[in-house]
Amino acid sequence: MVVKVYGPTYAAPKGVVMCLIEKEIEFESVPVDLSKGENKTPEFLKIQPFGKIPVIQDGDYTLYESRAINRYLAEKYKNQGTELLGKTIEERGLVEQWLEVEAQNFHPPLHKLVLHVLFAPIRGFPSDPKVIEESEVKLLKVLDIYEERLSKSKYLAGDFFSLADLSHLPFGYYLVNQTGRENLVRERKHVSAWWDDISTRPSWQKVLQLYKYPV
Numbered sequence: 001m002v003v004k005v006y007g008p009t010y011a012a013p014k015g016v017v018m019c020l021i022e023k024e025i026e027f028e029s030v031p032v033d034l035s036k037g038e039n040k041t042p043e044f045l046k047i048q049p050f051g052k053i054p055v056i057q058d059g060d061y062t063l064y065e066s067r068a069i070n071r072y073l074a075e076k077y078k079n080q081g082t083e084l085l086g087k088t089i090e091e092r093g094l095v096e097q098w099l100e101v102e103a104q105n106f107h108p109p110l111h112k113l114v115l116h117v118l119f120a121p122i123r124g125f126p127s128d129p130k131v132i133e134e135s136e137v138k139l140l141k142v143l144d145i146y147e148e149r150l151s152k153s154k155y156l157a158g159d160f161f162s163l164a165d166l167s168h169l170p171f172g173y174y175l176v177n178q179t180g181r182e183n184l185v186r187e188r189k190h191v192s193a194w195w196d197d198i199s200t201r202p203s204w205q206k207v208l209q210l211y212k213y214p215v
Contacts, residue, residue, distance in 0.1 A: 004027070006047075009211050019070045024077075024081035047064075083160070114179060156194075176199070
């Protein structure tokens with residue numbers, strides 16, 4: 001059974017594609033052009049009523065929200081590819097903990113930063129310097145906590161690569177490569193080493209080869 005993944009050109013779906021590759025799951029990509037409003041068509045809204053990407057279809061099963069999708073894929077196909085959820089209940093707990101940290105603490109300020117630094121000029125709305133400054137301050141605090149954590153373990157949930165690490169790549173790519181703020185990562189020895197490790201994984205490199213970022 002081939003898993004369909006919608007919208008892999010964009011950031012969040014790239015994490016799903018990486019998960020599919022890590023789990024050695026055969027997949028088919030379905031382009032969705034947000035600039036043309038293809039995510040707001042009646043057909044698309046039938047599978048994602050909020051008009052967001054990514055969405056997957058695994059046979060007759062449809063699922064949206066990237067973190068939920070990746071948890072599902074890692075659990076359903078746990079007997080193949082890379083173990084991304086941990087081998088024990090304690091490891092799973094740490095994976096879930098750091099997934100929540102990414103969702104609640106890392107992603108929100110980074111998303112605002114990317115929106116106002118990178119996309120505001122493209123989309124023609126004013127960039128807010130106050131939002132940029134506040135987002136940077138919040139992100140710095142999070143990265144300081146990461147630095148402390150990564151001084152004690154190779155990856156966020158322990159000494160194994162997991163969904164907790166993978167989830168940082170789609171928007172982390174913008175931070176390191178396109179916002180002019182690579183120093184936020186590079187000034188932190190352990191965060192920098194961790195980023196180099198996860199961003200050079202063959203699966204992520206394959207994602208970047210297959211699907212270029214839209215900007």
